[in-house]
Each structure stands twice: as C-alpha cells, then as structure tokens.
Amino acid sequence: MSPFGAAGIAQATPAAVTLPAPTQAPSAATVTAVDWLSDRRVALWIDSPSMGTPIQVQLLLARDWNINPQAVFPSVWMLDGLRATDTENGWTAETDAESYFADKNVNVVLPVGGQSSFYSDWVDQDNGKNYQWETFLTKELPPILENDWRTNQTRGVVGLSMGGTSAMFLAARNKGFFQFAGSLSGILTTTSLGMPQAIQYAMADAGGFSSKAMWGAPTNDLWAQHDPYLLAEKLEGVSLYISSGNGVAGPYDPPSGIPGVSSNYAGMGLEILSRLTSQTFATKLNKLGIPAQVNYRPSGLHTWEYWQFELKQLWPQLANTLGVEADKPACTVAGAIGNTTGANAWLGDCLTAEYNVDGGRAQDFRFGRVFFSPDTGAHVVAGAIGGTYQGSGGPSGPLGFPTTGEYGVPDGRGRVNSFQNGMIYFTPQTGAHAVRGAILDEWARQGYENGPLGYPVLSEVATPSKPGVVQGFEIGAMYYSPEHGTHSVQGMILGKYGQLGWENGQLGFPKTNEMGPLRDGGRFNEFEGGNIYWSPLTGAWAIRNGEIFDAWKNEGYENGRLGYITSDQFEMDGGGIQQNFQFGIITVKDGTVTIAP
Numbered sequence: 001m002s003p004f005g006a007a008g009i010a011q012a013t014p015a016a017v018t019l020p021a022p023t024q025a026p027s028a029a030t031v032t033a034v035d036w037l038s039d040r041r042v043a044l045w046i047d048s049p050s051m052g053t054p055i056q057v058q059l060l061l062a063r064d065w066n067i068n069p070q071a072v073f074p075s076v077w078m079l080d081g082l083r084a085t086d087t088e089n090g091w092t093a094e095t096d097a098e099s100y101f102a103d104k105n106v107n108v109v110l111p112v113g114g115q116s117s118f119y120s121d122w123v124d125q126d127n128g129k130n131y132q133w134e135t136f137l138t139k140e141l142p143p144i145l146e147n148d149w150r151t152n153q154t155r156g157v158v159g160l161s162m163g164g165t166s167a168m169f170l171a172a173r174n175k176g177f178f179q180f181a182g183s184l185s186g187i188l189t190t191t192s193l194g195m196p197q198a199i200q201y202a203m204a205d206a207g208g209f210s211s212k213a214m215w216g217a218p219t220n221d222l223w224a225q226h227d228p229y230l231l232a233e234k235l236e237g238v239s240l241y242i243s244s245g246n247g248v249a250g251p252y253d254p255p256s257g258i259p260g261v262s263s264n265y266a267g268m269g270l271e272i273l274s275r276l277t278s279q280t281f282a283t284k285l286n287k288l289g290i291p292a293q294v295n296y297r298p299s300g301l302h303t304w305e306y307w308q309f310e311l312k313q314l315w316p317q318l319a320n321t322l323g324v325e326a327d328k329p330a331c332t333v334a335g336a337i338g339n340t341t342g343a344n345a346w347l348g349d350c351l352t353a354e355y356n357v358d359g360g361r362a363q364d365f366r367f368g369r370v371f372f373s374p375d376t377g378a379h380v381v382a383g384a385i386g387g388t389y390q391g392s393g394g395p396s397g398p399l400g401f402p403t404t405g406e407y408g409v410p411d412g413r414g415r416v417n418s419f420q421n422g423m424i425y426f427t428p429q430t431g432a433h434a435v436r437g438a439i440l441d442e443w444a445r446q447g448y449e450n451g452p453l454g455y456p457v458l459s460e461v462a463t464p465s466k467p468g469v470v471q472g473f474e475i476g477a478m479y480y481s482p483e484h485g486t487h488s489v490q491g492m493i494l495g496k497y498g499q500l501g502w503e504n505g506q507l508g509f510p511k512t513n514e515m516g517p518l519r520d521g522g523r524f525n526e527f528e529g530g531n532i533y534w535s536p537l538t539g540a541w542a543i544r545n546g547e548i549f550d551a552w553k554n555e556g557y558e559n560g561r562l563g564y565i566t567s568d569q570f571e572m573d574g575g576g577i578q579q580n581f582q583f584g585i586i587t588v589k590d591g592t593v594t595i596a597p
Contacts, residue, residue: 029140031148036387039369040065041098043112048140050121050132057141058089059149060101060108063328066364067355074154074322075145076101077109077137077178079119079163082206086113090160095308102366103328103351104319107151111137116202116209119159119166120226126213138174156180156239156318160307161270165190165228168281171238172231180321182241184310185274185302188281189229196223198273229277232284239321240292241314242282245300247272252305270302293317336378337363337370344368344380344405358396376401376420384432385417385424388459392434398422399434414449425449430457430474439471439478442486442513452514453478453488465504481509484528488513493525493532496540500568506530506544519558533558533565538582541565548579548586551593561597562586 032054033045040061048055062073078091089110091097101108111119111133119133145151157178159167164186171181189195196218200211215222224230249255275296282294295313300306319326331350333341341347341363348366355362360373368382373395379402381389395401400420409416414427422436433456435443449455454474462469468481476490481503487510489497503509508528516523522535530544535558543549543565558564563582572578576589584597 029136029144031144034391036391038383039364039381039386039390040102041092041387042391044144046141046144048132048136050135050140051130053130055136056086056112058092058110058112059145060092060098060110061149062107063103063105063351063364065150066362066369067352072150072152073105073107074156074324075107075109075151076104076318076322077111077155077157079111079157079159079166080114081161081163082116082202084113084115084117084162086115088112090304094304095311097308097311099348099366100312103349104315105324106322107145107149109141109145109151115207116162118162118214118226119170120214122214123216123220123222124213126209127207129209131214134170134173137170138177154179154322156182156322158182158184158241158311158314158318159186160184160304161186161274161302164188164274168228168235168240169226169231172228172234173225175234178238180239180241180318181235182310182314182318183228183243183278184307185244185271186228186242186278187274188242188277190227191218191223191230192277192280195277202270229281229284232281232290233288235285236288236290239317240285240290241295241317242278242292243295243297243310243313244274244278245271245297245302245306246275247301248299250297250299250301250306252303253299253301271300274302333363336372337361340370340378340380340405341365347380347382357394360395360401362395371395371402373401376403379403379417380405381417382406384426385415388424388426388432388434389417389419392459398436399424409449411449414455425455427455430455433457433459433471435471436460438480438486439469442478442488443473446488446513452476452490463503466509468503468509470503479503479510484509484511487511487525489525490514491523492534492540493523496532496534496542497525497527500542507532507542520564522558522564535564538564538566542568543579544569547588547593548577551586551595552581555595562595 029049030047031044032047035043037043043056043058045054045056064071080090089112091110114133117131117133121134122131155178157167157171164183167181168183168188171178203209203211215226282292285292316326331353333350337354347368350363350365352364360371362369362371368380368386370378370380372378381402385406392399399422402417402419404418406415406417414425416423416425422434422440424432424434426432435456439460446452453476456471456473458472460469460471471478476488476494478486478488480486489510493514500507506529510525510527512526514523514525520535520537522533524531524533530542532540532542534540552562555562562584565581567580569577569579576587578585578587584595587594
C-alpha cells in the first residue's frame with residue numbers, strides 16, 4: 001500500500017508568500033579536480049564553502065564545443081529524484097540523456113548527490129550532510145560554469161519527482177535565474193493537508209532524513225517559501241512544462257495480475273500524488289494567467305522510462321526558450337574520415353562537419369571522434385580513452401595524433417589507443433590513463449600491463465619539489481629523474497618509501513628497479529640516499545648511506561652474520577644512532593661503529 005494514501009489534495013487559499021531578502025554572496029567555490037569521462041562529458045569536483053565539502057557536478061558539453069572553441073552556450077540543469085546517489089546523476093545512470101543531448105547545442109549540468117535534499121538550503125545538518133544546495137547551485141556554481149566552461153546565463157532546469165518540485169521553486173525563488181522550468185512527476189505543493197507528513201515519510205524512506213532538519217516543523221514559514229503552489233505567481237515569464245502519469249499501469253510497468261494495477265505499489269502512489277498536485281498547481285497557473293505546457297499521460301507510474309520519454313517531449317519548447325535549434329543541422333562524412341566511420345558503425349551519426357585541428361582534421365560523432373593527419377591517417381578515439389585524450393589537449397597536447405583505433409590487449413581486460421607520442425590504456429577497474437616518454441619506455445621493457453606493475457591507475461605528474469615525474473600503477477609507481485632515469489618501486493618497498501617522504505625524503509629518487517630475489521626471497525631498491533630491503537620474514541626497512549650501511553656491507557649484507565634489517569635507523573638515548581638486524585645491531589657513537597651480535 002502506498003504511504004501516500006490521500007484521496008485528494010485539500011488546498012487552503014493563502015496570502016502571498018514573502019521571500020526573505022537575498023543573502024550575501026558566499027565566498028568563491030573552487031574546482032579541485034577535473035575528470036574527463038569522455039570527449040564531451042566531464043566531472044568537476046568543487047569545494048563548496050556553504051556545504052563545507054567537495055561536490056561533484058558532471059557536464060555534458062555542447063555539440064559544437066570542439067568545432068567552435070570560442071562559442072559560449074546556454075545550459076540545461078538536470079535535477080535528480082529523492083534517491084540521488086553520490087556517484088552519478090540519475091539522468092545519465094538511468095536514461096539515454098547522454099546520447100540524446102549529444103546533438104544538442106547546450107551544456108547540460110548534472111549535480112551529483114543531494115539525496116532527499118530537495119536541492120534547498122537546510123536549517124540543520126542531518127545524516128552527516130550540511131545541505132545548502134540552493135546556495136551552491138545559484139551562487140557558487142554559476143561563476144565556475146561561466147568563467148571556465150563557456151556557459152552563458154541563459155538557463156533551463158528540468159527535474160523529476162523531488163527534482164521537479166525543486167525546479168519550480170528554484171525558478172520562483174531566484175527570479176530570472178532560469179528561463180525554463182520543467183517538472184516531471186514533481187510534487188507541486190508542499191503545505192497542503194498531509195503533504196509535510198507525506199514528504200517526511202518519503203525522506204525517511206530515502207536515506208533516513210528528517211524534514212525538520214530541512215525546513216523545520218510544518219508550521220515553519222520555510223515550508224511555504226518552498227511550495228511551488230504558493231510561489232506560482234513568481235513564475236510569470238518562465239516557460240513552464242508540467243507532466244505526470246496517473247498511477248495506472250502503463251507499457252513500462254510490471255503487471256500485478258489485476259488489470260491496470262502494477263506490482264510497483266510505491267510507484268503507483270507517488271504518481272497519483274504527483275498527478276493530484278500537478279493538477280492543483282496547473283489550475284492555479286491558469287487562474288493567474290501564467291501559461292504552461294501540461295501533459296497528463298493516460299497511464300504510467302513513477303519510473304525513469306516515462307521521464308526519459310517526457311524529456312524528449314519537452315525538448316522543442318526548451319530549445320525554443322534557450323534560443324537553440326531543436327534539430328541537429330545536416331552533416332556528411334567523406335574521404336579518409338568517411339572510410340574510417342564506415343568501418344566503425346558504432347560511432348553513430350555525425351554531429352558536426354569536418355573541422356581543422358592543429359596539424360590535421362577532426363569530426364565529431366554521437367559516440368566518439370575521428371582524427372586525421374597526413375602522417376597518421378584517420379583513427380577513432382572514443383569513450384573514456386577519448387576523455388583522457390581530450391583532457392590532455394588532443395592533437396595539440398603531448399600525445400599528438402592517434403596512430404591506431406582502440407583495440408583490446410591480450411589479457412582480455414584492457415583497451416588501448418596508440419598515439420604519436422604515447423598510449424592510453426583503459427580498464428573498467430583503473431579508468432583511462434596515458435603513458436608516454438621515458439616511463440612508457442621502461443614500462444614496455446618490463447612487459448607493459450603483463451609486467452610487475454600492471455595497468456596505470458593515475459596520470460603522470462611532476463614531482464613537486466625536485467625535477468622529475470611519477471606515475472602510479474596497480475602494483476607500484478614509476479619514477480623518472482633526469483640524473484637517474486626511470487625506475488619502478490612497488491609493493492611494501494613503495495609503502496616504506498612513502499613513509500619516509502618519497503623523493504623528498506632522505507632517500508631521494510630511485511636509482512634501480514626492484515632487484516632480487518635475494519636470500520630467503522628478499523628484494524630491494526637502491527635510492528640516491530640508501531636502499532630499502534624487504535623479505536617475507538622481516539618486512540620492508542630502509543638503510544641510509546653512511547657508516548651503518550658501510551659496516552653492514554662489510555659483514556656481507558643480508559648474507560652476513562647480521563641478516564636482514566629489522567628497523568629503520570633511530571637515535572639512541574645518550575647520543576648516537578642505531579639500527580637493528582635479525583641477528584644483531586649496529587651503533588655509531590662519537591665516530592665509533594660497533595657491531596653487537
């Protein structure tokens with residue numbers, strides 16, 4: 001039985017809602033990480049001053065992002081439902097929105113997270129969350145989009161369920177911020193009889209949240225200040241789209257054996273509630289003389305398949321409001337790029353004409369891109385590999401043009417594209433990362449992904465305090481320094497190296513790869529300032545260059561009477577230094593070296 005058992009919506013006739021004065025603009029949010037998921041899908045990690053935590057926002061970049069690098073674009077903000085996750089917005093996880101928007105000339109903004117938040121500013125923290133979503137979305141995020149991601153101030157917002165409610169009240173509460181607002185199965189009144197209780201029940205079910213932490217007790221005026229019905233007059237001038245089903249089982253709903261009734265009982269109840277509140281809201285808009293496109297479906301429950309359908313229904317109205325064409329302009333493929341696409345039908349239809357890139361040509365398709373240069377020919381780059389390539393600068397970056405299409409590696413786990421100056425490897429577990437230069441040469445010598453390091457898990461980065469670079473792999477890291485070249489450090493030796501400060505510690509850069517086996521299956525790396533030894537019995541310990549190391553060397557290293565190291569060097573009480581071994585110790589005090597068995 002649905003928790004929303006109301007047979008109707010009792011709506012009082014309220015006085016006009018007065019919104020509080022705008023608060024002072026918060027301090028600037030900052031982008032701390034950018035992850036290119038494909039050539040036109042990117043994840044931003046943004047430190048939010050208001051929420052005090054990193055927030056992920058994903059972008060689907062406009063169709064002409066690559067062909068017209070000086071253009072700025074309108075945006076469509078896509079809001080999730082009550083069960084929003086912290087990993088991915090439901091619009092990309094549950095629908096074909098990514099491929100659908102691929103030929104649309106808008107930047108799509110996808111906030112990630114906000115389960116049960118209603119994308120509002122809460123009065124209190126709950127479940128470890130300090131929700132201040134309205135501040136983040138309307139104050140902190142726009143400067144980032146406008147300054148760094150070629151987004152103008154022409155905006156539309158579309159939300160489903162919880163997000164539909166939010167789309168309407170955010171547009172009403174922030175006059176002029178959104179020119180279009182769409183509610184798909186939204187709850188469009190929050191204060192009518194029984195609605196605060198129904199919302200509390202739903203929030204408790206979706207994450208265990210309390211509506212009192214959101215807007216206080218139901219008598220608190222914040223409930224009215226977030227009620228689309230009570231804010232309806234403030235939507236004048238906004239292009240509006242409202243849709244809902246009616247709770248009767250439709251073509252996408254699991255049957256129960258009773259005609260018209262689905263086994264998804266919660267979905268039935270929620271959609272009935274959405275229909276009732278949407279009708280009440282639309283009636284008020286009509287009385288106010290505010291136009292809205294209203295689509296009441298003859299069937300259907302509270303499920304993604306209908307919201308995917310409604311997105312396509314509302315697009316012409318949204319496109320017209322944002323001033324972009326609803327349909328993709330005509331384009332053709334020809335020549336070397338055409339021949340390559342003919343052999344890769346999965347790329348889908350073309351989105352742009354061919355265009356110039358540094359040293360060659362390119363063309364964009366629904367599921368990837370094709371690059372051509374006279375020296376390399378035409379090759380496909382797509383998916384996560386395409387994202388890494390785009391993030392590194394494409395043909396103008398350090399990798400140059402692709403020299404192959406994507407192909408599988410022998411282990412059946414990974415995929416790879418080769419480029420003029422490197423390679424990009426991908427696995428579902430590690431993501432896509434480029435390997436190039438001296439690190440690629442050494443990794444290749446060790447056997448690529450079949451060698452001791454496995455696949456790359458991070459991109460190459462410069463070492464912060466000394467000339468050099470480092471790249472992380474599944475089972476270790478590869479370091480390059482101008483003086484010592486490229487060497488790998490792995491396993492417990494890498495762990496000890498990290499404890500001692502990496503290349504900035506007393507050991508400095510590695511001078512060798514891991515070597516062995518030694519006595520009892522041991523291994524070691526040599527570094528600028530000493531060595532790290534590991535054995536199964538003793539673990540990993542460092543020995544610095546100096547008198548202790550020289551004394552141990554004279555005793556025969558691990559093969560001598562002292563055996564392996566069992567501690568790092570440490571200072572003794574009363575002065576001097578000491579290091580422990582399996583079968584003795586070495587001390588240095590007042591210039592005298594002593595070996596005690």
